[in-house]
Amino acid sequence: MASKALPRGRSRMSARKLDAPPAAPTPPLGAGRACAVLVLNASYEPMGVVSVRRAVILLLTAKASCVADGDGLLHSARHELPVPSVVRLNRYVRVPYRPQVTLTRRAVFARDGGRCAYCRGPAETIDHVHPRSRGGRHVWENVVAACARCNHAKGSRTLAELGWTPHVVPAAPRGVAWRVLGHRASDPRWADWVETSQTAHAGVDERAA
Numbered sequence: 001m002a003s004k005a006l007p008r009g010r011s012r013m014s015a016r017k018l019d020a021p022p023a024a025p026t027p028p029l030g031a032g033r034a035c036a037v038l039v040l041n042a043s044y045e046p047m048g049v050v051s052v053r054r055a056v057i058l059l060l061t062a063k064a065s066c067v068a069d070g071d072g073l074l075h076s077a078r079h080e081l082p083v084p085s086v087v088r089l090n091r092y093v094r095v096p097y098r099p100q101v102t103l104t105r106r107a108v109f110a111r112d113g114g115r116c117a118y119c120r121g122p123a124e125t126i127d128h129v130h131p132r133s134r135g136g137r138h139v140w141e142n143v144v145a146a147c148a149r150c151n152h153a154k155g156s157r158t159l160a161e162l163g164w165t166p167h168v169v170p171a172a173p174r175g176v177a178w179r180v181l182g183h184r185a186s187d188p189r190w191a192d193w194v195e196t197s198q199t200a201h202a203g204v205d206e207r208a209a
């Protein structure tokens with residue numbers, strides 16, 4: 001993820017130091033979605049998502065400034081500050097260009113909306129459209145979410161052999177939101193920085209039913 005480009009090592013060290021009292025404030029229980037914080041580069045370009053704890057350490061070590069508050073307050077012996085929702089790094093960090101979203105099971109499920117490419121039922125498995133045993137590659141363009149029933153029925157046959165037409169044309173997810181959020185759900189408070197309207201099925205062309 002883009003968060004690799006964040007000053008992780010240093011903030012981890014800071015985190016360890018801050019583990020001793022007075023510790024960085026801990027998020028309130030049940031903070032739910034507020035536990036994720038969007039990190040912007042100094043240029044306001046979205047970089048990634050971190051935990052509230054890590055975001056607070058970035059704030060307390062003056063590496064970042066809060067841009068948008070989340071819900072509630074964080075308390076520690078010395079500090080009281082609003083739960084951050086968006087923070088911005090105070091110094092610009094050069095982000096290496098990542099051409100593609102990493103192919104993971106969770107990301108495939110997110111891309112395909114958790115639905116089977118063949119019957120649109122709830123997906124539980126990952127299927128290689130062109131079977132691996134027949135030379136199919138493990139790439140975004142050849143991987144779809146599938147229900148166990150369709151996956152089993154398909155076996156090691158090709159779609160042509162089965163006469164099946166999938167509901168989606170698999171492709172690598174595109175766009176800033178995918179690069180920044182990956183499979184994570186967005187937060188409405190991040191809308192100013194991360195355009196998420198095309199994320200749900202970015203990378204999948206839905207065929208007309």
Ligand SMILES: [Zn+2]
Binds near residue numbers: 116120146
């Ligand atoms: Zn199915």
